[in-house]
Amino acid sequence: MLSKIAITPGEPGGIGPDITIQVAQLEWDAQLIIIADKSMMLDRAKTLNLPLILVDFDDTKPSVQHVPGQLFIIDVSMAEPAKAGQLNEANGRYVVETLTVASQGNLDDVYDAIVTGPVQKGIINQAGIPFSGHTEFFAGHSNTSDVVMLLATDGLRVALVTTHIPLQYVSKAITPERLHKVISILHSELQVKFGIKNPAIFVCGLNPHAGEGGHLGREEIEVIEPTLDVLRAEGINLIGPLPADTLFQEKYLQDADAVLAMYHDQGLPVLKYKGFGNAVNITLGLPYIRTSVDHGTALDLAGTGNADIGSMKVAITHAIKMAKEKLTRAPK
Numbered sequence: 006m007l008s009k010i011a012i013t014p015g016e017p018g019g020i021g022p023d024i025t026i027q028v029a030q031l032e033w034d035a036q037l038i039i040i041a042d043k044s045m046m047l048d049r050a051k052t053l054n055l056p057l058i059l060v061d062f063d064d065t066k067p068s069v070q071h072v073p074g075q076l077f078i079i080d081v082s083m084a085e086p087a088k089a090g091q092l093n094e095a096n097g098r099y100v101v102e103t104l105t106v107a108s109q110g111n112l113d114d115v116y117d118a119i120v121t122g123p124v125q126k127g128i129i130n131q132a133g134i135p136f137s138g139h140t141e142f143f144a145g146h147s148n149t150s151d152v153v154m155l156l157a158t159d160g161l162r163v164a165l166v167t168t169h170i171p172l173q174y175v176s177k178a179i180t181p182e183r184l185h186k187v188i189s190i191l192h193s194e195l196q197v198k199f200g201i202k203n204p205a206i207f208v209c210g211l212n213p214h215a216g217e218g219g220h221l222g223r224e225e226i227e228v229i230e231p232t233l234d235v236l237r238a239e240g241i242n243l244i245g246p247l248p249a250d251t252l253f254q255e256k257y258l259q260d261a262d263a264v265l266a267m268y269h270d271q272g273l274p275v276l277k278y279k280g281f282g283n284a285v286n287i288t289l290g291l292p293y294i295r296t297s298v299d300h301g302t303a304l305d306l307a308g309t310g311n312a313d314i315g316s317m318k319v320a321i322t323h324a325i326k327m328a329k330e331k332l333t334r335a336p337k
């Protein structure tokens with residue numbers, strides 16, 4: 006059976022609508038359903054000079070193969086018309102509404118996966134809605150206490166212990182409980198979603214040189230090492246904590262199924278240096294499949310036709326692959 010993939014193009018002033026329209030021109034072995042404002046999508050297609058036919062989605066009908074240039078749509082209205090390249094806090098609520106519809110649809114088994122385009126976290130907060138990222142939003146909406154952000158590109162997967170929090174709170178957020186949950190989710194999702202029997206997870210330290218024996222910080226000694234020992238006793242294959250500045254070299258990476266970084270900008274710059282435009286962001290631990298692009302709203306490129314669609318292609322490809330595997334395992 007063909008999978009139904011829900012796509013949220015994200016911030017209407019950014020490149021999310023552009024890359025959604027651009028990938029709609031390609032062949033896909035799935036049905037693509039966008040959750041977005043219809044007029045905004047048609048306007049953007051006109052700006053980009055690309056064909057776009059939008060068909061109202063009927064969830065009672067069986068899935069149909071994607072036709073290039075055509076998308077199914079669940080129309081969610083924006084408060085005000087969008088201008089490519091410009092943010093408008095009046096539309097913050099709209100962006101969150103599209104995510105809510107997507108999450109609920111997946112919980113209700115209407116779709117088989119969600120692919121998200123980029124959102125501008127700041128403008129959603131300016132609209133009065135506390136929002137730190139899709140990862141945290143979907144965890145909250147689906148009532149999932151713990152999820153893990155993983156970004157993957159060819160030859161490297163990086164997962165994070167902490168996600169979108171200010172740097173000053175990182176150390177306190179790395180508790181034995183959090184570390185135990187993140188590693189357990191990462192281990193089991195590498196098995197389930199990536200088919201790796203006994204995944205090797207390489208773990209970064211938090212401090213310079215992994216704390217230098219306690220002289221440059223004690224989190225490794227007091228939290229990370231003891232927790233890794235507990236998890237090793239549970240049978241999880243863990244290497245580290247290793248100094249983060251030297252972990253990302255072939256000698257280690259050739260044996261690593263994933264690297265676990267302690268915070269956002271410890272792991273993601275390396276991943277994005279290696280694979281920006283060719284990477285996917287996957288939320289592990291959710292009750293549904295969710296993938297996303299590796300980039301942001303790129304307001305400077307919105308409406309120009311110059312946005313690279315590489316990551317959007319990878320995000321959709323991964324979602325379809327994971328959805329197919331899920332459908333094969335447990336047909337609806």
Ligand SMILES: NC(=O)c1ccc[n+]([C@@H]2O[C@H](COP(=O)([O-])OP(=O)(O)OC[C@H]3O[C@@H](n4cnc5c(N)ncnc54)[C@H](O)[C@@H]3O)[C@@H](O)[C@H]2O)c1
Binds near residue numbers: 122126127297298306
């Ligand atoms: N998945 C997401 O929702 C997501 C991911 C990352 C950042 N963001 C958000 O995006 C906003 C802007 O963030 P930023 O400026 O740090 O990052 P950005 O990725 O939007 O832009 C960084 C640079 O990369 C370029 N770039 C980004 N995507 C590109 C593409 N597809 N093709 C060609 N060039 C591209 C931009 O032009 C810019 O020069 C922030 O609010 C951030 O939170 C959202």
Ligand SMILES: N[C@H](C(=O)O)[C@H](O)COP(=O)(O)O
Binds near residue numbers: 141273
């Ligand atoms: N941390 C992500 C990145 O740098 O690509 C990005 O902010 C998106 O995160 P969410 O998927 O949680 O919105």
